[in-house]
Amino acid sequence: MSKKTMTLNLTEAEMAVLEELCDKKDLSKTVLLRQALRLYQRVEERLERGDKLFFEDETSKEKAEIMML
Numbered sequence: 692m693s694k695k696t697m698t699l700n701l702t703e704a705e706m707a708v709l710e711e712l713c714d715k716k717d718l719s720k721t722v723l724l725r726q727a728l729r730l731y732q733r734v735e736e737r738l739e740r741g742d743k744l745f746f747e748d749e750t751s752k753e754k755a756e757i758m759m760l
Contacts, residue, residue, distance in 0.1 A: 699724075734759060 701709065713723050734744060744757040 709720055709723065712718075713720055716723060718726070737744065738759055744759070745754045746757065747754045
């Protein structure tokens, strides 16, 4: 698979979040962004099928639907 290079402009706050997640997960920025892209793609596929996306609190079983634009 050939790879392409891109430039990504982030705000300082966005970069701080990216760096924090990379440190927390011990991943490079490239790997983390690739994982995020794949996750977004899976979510979009499920939403296009009419599925809903929820977070559920394990203790209370309370659910919150995630709305995507």
